[in-house]
Amino acid sequence: MVYFQKMTPEGYRQIEAEIAKLKQDRPRRIKILQAARALGDLSENTEYTEAKRDLGHLQSRIRYLEKQLKYAEIVEKQDDGLVNLGKSVELRFDDDDEVETYQVVGRMEADLALGKVSFDSPLGQAIMKQAAGTTVTVEAPAGNYQVTIVAVK
Template sequence: MVYFQKMTPEGYKQIEDEIARLKKDRPRRIKILQAARALGDLSENTEYTEAKRDLGHLQSRLRYLGKQLKYAEIVETKDDGKVDLGKTVVLKFDDDEDTEEYKIVGRMEADLADGKISFDSPLGQAIMKKEAGTTSTVEAPAGEYKVTIVEVK
């Protein structure tokens, strides 16, 4: 069974951009490896070992990102007033007077520091497909709490 990774068009583009950046950097890393190899004895050549490791990490990251694109399911947003992938929500947590704004994204795009939460996180699951004005209970590892959807953009 093939498992497709849901993501926004922006998330897909970010992966494409990272792949392009890594591919552009690959020739430079290959030259560093070749220069280190020319230094001689490979068994005691720290520069060669580090260059080989760095190039291996780059190649591994390229393979990983390539698979992310291959199995990506790009989800387009619908203007139906419900919380969904790609939409921004304004939330009010029951224990706080302030509101917080989050963009609902795929698992690979999630970055809480950047205000992006995954649709399948405990918070994401609690609010998905719900409309503004709805209060939901979030089942989090640290315990449950309530959150009210103030606005869906």
């Protein structure tokens, strides 16, 4: 069974950009490895060991990101008034009266510091497919809480 990773078009482009940046850095890392190898005895060559490890990490990251793109399901925004991937949503948490804005994104794109919440997080699951004016209960590991959807953009 193939599992497709849902993401926004912006998230897909971000991964493409990261892959391009990593591939651009690969020749430099290969040169560092070659220079370290030329120093001699590989069994006690710390520079060689570090350069080999760093290149391995870079190549592993590229493979991981390429697999994410291979199994990506790009979800376009729909103008239906419901919370969905790619949309911004204004939320009022019922324990305080502040309104916060989040963008609902795929798992790979989630970053709360940037206001991006994953559609499959407890908050994301609670608000998905809901309209403005709806109050939902979020079932989080730290305890349940309520949030009201103020606006869907």
